[in-house]
Amino acid sequence: MPKTLTQKIIQAHSDEAVERDGQIAQCRLSLVLANDITAPLAIKSFRAMKADKVFDRDKVVFVMDHFTPQKDIDSANQVLICRAFAKEQNITHYYEGGNCGVEHTLLPEQGLVGPGDLVIGADSHTCTYGGVGAFATGMGSTDIAAGMALGETWLKIPSAIRVEYTGIMPEWLRAKDLILMLIGEIGVDGALYRALEFGGPVVDALPVEGRLTMANMAIEAGGKAGLFPVDAQTKAYCAEHGRPEPNFTLAADEGAPYERKVIFDVTGMEPLVACPHLPSNVKPVSELADTPIQQVIIGSCTNGRISDMRDAANVLRGRKVDRNVRCIVLPSTPEVWKQCLREGLLEIFMEAGCVVGPCTCGPCLGGHMGILGDGERAVSTTNRNFRGRMGSLDSEVYLASPVVAAASAVVGSVAGPAQL
Amino acid sequence: MNYKGKAHKVGDHIDTDAIIPARLLVTTDAAKLGENCLSGLEPGWVRRVRKGDILVAGRNFGCGSSREHAPIAILGAGIPVVVAHSFARIFYRNAFNMGLLLMEAGDDAEKIQDGDTLEIIPAEGRIRDATRSLDIVCPPLPESMSAIIAAGGLVGHVKRRLGKS
Structure with a gap:
């Protein structure tokens, strides 16, 4: 059988x-x-x-x-x-x-x-x-x-x-x-x-x-x-x-x-974002224009690998993170961190105005290293956007890929790389 | 053993961050976790609960993380039974392992209203809503779950296998 x-x-x-x-x-x-x-x-x-x-x-x-x-x-x-x-x-x-x-x-x-x-x-x-x-x-x-x-x-x-x-x-x-x-x-x-x-x-x-x-x-x-x-x-x-x-x-x-x-059939599809407060609340990124954000997290067990870091760096190279956003990059293992260093990705992140942090789950679950205050909104490459997941019960998390997260950090609101 | 208590209703897809926020997972103490039961849904939620009360939920209760702290927090709040339309998989296993009784009532869970007095008769899989004179019967437990409960939870079950009891 x-x-x-x-x-x-x-x-x-x-x-x-x-x-x-x-x-x-x-x-x-x-x-x-x-x-x-x-x-x-x-x-x-x-x-x-x-x-x-x-x-x-x-x-x-x-x-x-x-x-x-x-x-x-x-x-x-x-x-x-x-x-x-x-x-x-x-x-x-x-x-x-x-x-x-x-x-x-x-x-x-x-x-x-x-x-x-x-x-x-x-x-x-x-x-x-x-x-x-x-x-x-x-x-x-x-x-x-x-x-x-x-x-x-x-x-x-x-x-x-x-x-x-x-x-x-x-x-x-x-x-x-x-x-x-x-x-x-x-x-x-x-x-x-x-x-x-x-x-x-x-x-x-x-x-x-x-x-x-x-x-x-x-x-x-x-x-x-x-x-x-x-x-x-x-x-x-x-x-x-x-x-x-x-x-x-x-x-x-x-x-x-x-x-x-x-x-x-993925032909012609645009990047997606899961909106608050469930991972199933998915919309095309272009429908979310004019959604200002205060934090971006790039990392986690979902998207903290070297290919994710390269993706984020490619978008951030030669660009600046919006003044109203803290963009936190957490390569998810020491090997990924060292590889970022060797490839010059950390310099790209720092020149763009990111915070580069240690290998940790921290912010994904509202633990530490990037917590949202009342009314704050984040684009995150993590996997959950339940109410209060990343901090305040009045905050919001939008889940997306590293290219969308990096583009959003630059624009200061939810955005895809095609919008740069 | 049967249970009797007041129903406290919550909605669909109540996740483990709502049951016990992750930043509070720095203890394994049931009483401490119980003080914050469902504080991710509403700060101070637990103040409405009296020992022996019953939680009634919608679909997919306990979705999200594997934290066993979630059933422990519910037990720590003095709630011995959760009735729901359906339960998330990991939560389901954890609850039985911890000795929290779950009743999967399907669409009938909706018939129960906040504040109703419920009687739970596990041997018959029966929920009696005394306020509404309504009887709901749930599907029987899988054999594997019954065996664990018969051993007083998974700890007792493994102890027996290791020849330590």
Whole structure:
């Protein structure tokens, strides 16, 4: 019987025969992840379970990225709990301080997640790893504690939605626009309890960094995972990132049982923006002229990779950020930061009048390093624009690609690069 | 165990930042998180709640982040049950793991009005709206969830597997 990509990957990690959607299967885990917000709770549950040791010290990853550099006494104390546990368990992959980056950029970059893996993380954007052909999904801290103790979890096999992109990519259209297009179409619960499987000629040509951007936001449609096939693009990415190049390709079978198909023709489309206060509230950028802004964030697990930094720099080169805007650029890992330095991108950002900051999740979740005051409005390359997400309950967040964010910073209101 | 309390209604797509804003996730203490329950929806929202009251929501309740602090904040506010049209996936798992009972009522959730007195009979999947003399029956829990609840939550379930209980 033909199988979806979701069914194939789960089957490879389970001893039970995966026969139908909705079935519950016990699965072996390739990797378990937690961060500075979710690990302390996971450790609490791990202790309560009377577990002594993590199942594999190489397969439990802690990344202290959300409030780094520690924003206050309480957040610093949370990191102390994680650091002590990591030492006690002799955890190999513990990231804090200078080696720390935004987890969902960091793990694929370091080759810690790869094709065919089954990963759970105590962070909803764990679904990002679908970009390298892994089945990856977010769970809460106690589920993660169970994974840390047992190396297993239970999964309900989700039904899958096939999403295809065809046509010719316009000059300023990016991966972010492709995923916003989908969320705008199916809504924030359009993929609830389901997996998204992406394909079509536009996706075939899309490098892995763009795929990671798209998979990252599967959860914004309620999805359990967002999956891309393992193909030549994936192999090229693995080769560059210290991951043994897979000797297999992996894709859904011809005639796989999809619940529905959604097809987009991207020809002639203009960049999109998700307006407050839901990621599904999507409009073409040209409809939002005369929307003044006070902040721009370029970074995060959605759009903080080197290709995103290059995109932003190309728009900002030789231009100035509007006087009424603070434009904050946060390359999302130390490797991305160093590459920006080597390529001269940091100089472009500084000459344009940006603030260049550390590798942190900070402002995306209203933590620190770029918080909105009452009535302020931001264009951000992050993934959520819920009310109060970036600060005041009276502030607004508009989600867009790095080219739109950079153009908006220059214009001082929501704008696309074609409007410069 | 059955529950009885006053209904507090909220809307569709109530996200985890509304349930407990991320800047407050610097503690794992239920009482502290409970003091700020739904403060991302309305500052001081929790002041209307008396212990044992029931939250009633629309579609996709708990969408957004994986923070387990969200069900903990609801429990910390003294709310033992959430009734909704539907729940976001990660929140659904987290709630059961933490011992917060969820009732997925579909379109019938709309029939409940703010301030109604509700009785919840989990064994029958039944919500009785005493104010409106109305009975709503929810689909039975998946077996995997029942097994976790029978073990007193996921912590007890894993403890048993590790041979520690």
